[in-house]
């Protein structure tokens with residue numbers, strides 16, 4: 310992940326931090342969206358997409374940038390928007406219905422709206438048509454999965470048995486198997502470039518390991534105001550949170566779905582714990598990866614745009630909330646039961 314942007318104007322030397330660029334609403338665009346498609350077909354060890362970014366002096370007025378509509382036809386079919394949902398990020402974690410997470414302050418909601426608008430007007434899309442098979446049209450051309458993986462990677466993925474070996478193989482191949490791009494669900498998402506089998510390790514959710522007081526502090530004081538999107542936090546347990554806001558892999562871009570094709574688990578590999586996203590079922594090329602965030606918050610209800618017929622309408626884990634309400638009784642109720 311880049312730590313600083315430099316103005317892409319040929320004669321300008323101004324550099325700035327990505328978070329500051331977002332806060333100042335500076336434009337950051339992909340240099341060439343064809344490059345992404347090229348990247349998918351090439352065998353680069355570390356494929357690199359260059360971002361174009363312009364300082365205040367050189368940025369183009371937004372009207373000069375190609376609009377989503379002009380590039381993609383009807384944007385309503387591609388990106389679902391809803392003014393009611395302005396949040397940019399919900400914490401994710403393995404299933405734990407006793408936890409309550411996430412609070413959205415009004416100013417956070419406002420800045421999140423800005424981010425949402427910014428992301429949804431990004432003038433490109435990476436082949437995200439088959440994100441969840443709903444509404445997948447005939448233009449979804451599956452790519453031959455084997456062609457993209459070199460012989461060594463294929464051999465590695467076939468012959469792995471132990472968790473440690475699977476983990477090693479996953480780490481070695483994820484760049485060739487996965488890509489990020491504009492999602493139909495929300496902002497950016499992660500897509501499978503090749504077919505995967507149920508149970509496959511897809512990617513590790515990595516970031517900075519911090520304690521909950523630190524993640525809470527960052528959420529409130531730093532990222533909410535700058536990114537305007539909450540944070541990319543994954544709670545491992547009461548003691549540890551992974552903050553993927555400024556560091557990590559593309560795993561933090563995986564969106565939520567009420568009928569996901571993946572799930573998250575904390576696994577132990579040679580004594581160290583890792584958050585791994587596993588395939589819940591077979592996944593076709595160009596499907597968007599999703600997992601159930603199991604977002605539990607009594608204060609905040611986050612509308613869900615996963616688009617599945619059985620969508621529960623909110624990212625929140627409603628079942629967990631019902632369960633936790635059941636086990637929480639008022640003092641007076643307790644006394645009544647005693648009598």
Ligand SMILES: C[S@@+](CC[C@H](N)C(=O)[O-])C[C@H]1O[C@@H](n2cnc3c(N)ncnc32)[C@H](O)[C@@H]1O
Pocket residue numbers: 394396397398399400428492494495496497498539540541561562563564565566612613614615624
């Ligand atoms: C970790 S981010 C995922 C990446 C995000 N799409 C982005 O571009 O930054 C989590 C945030 O994405 C949004 N999101 C993810 N899945 C969603 C869904 N099914 N419906 C609505 N919003 C979703 C929520 O705002 C959530 O807080």
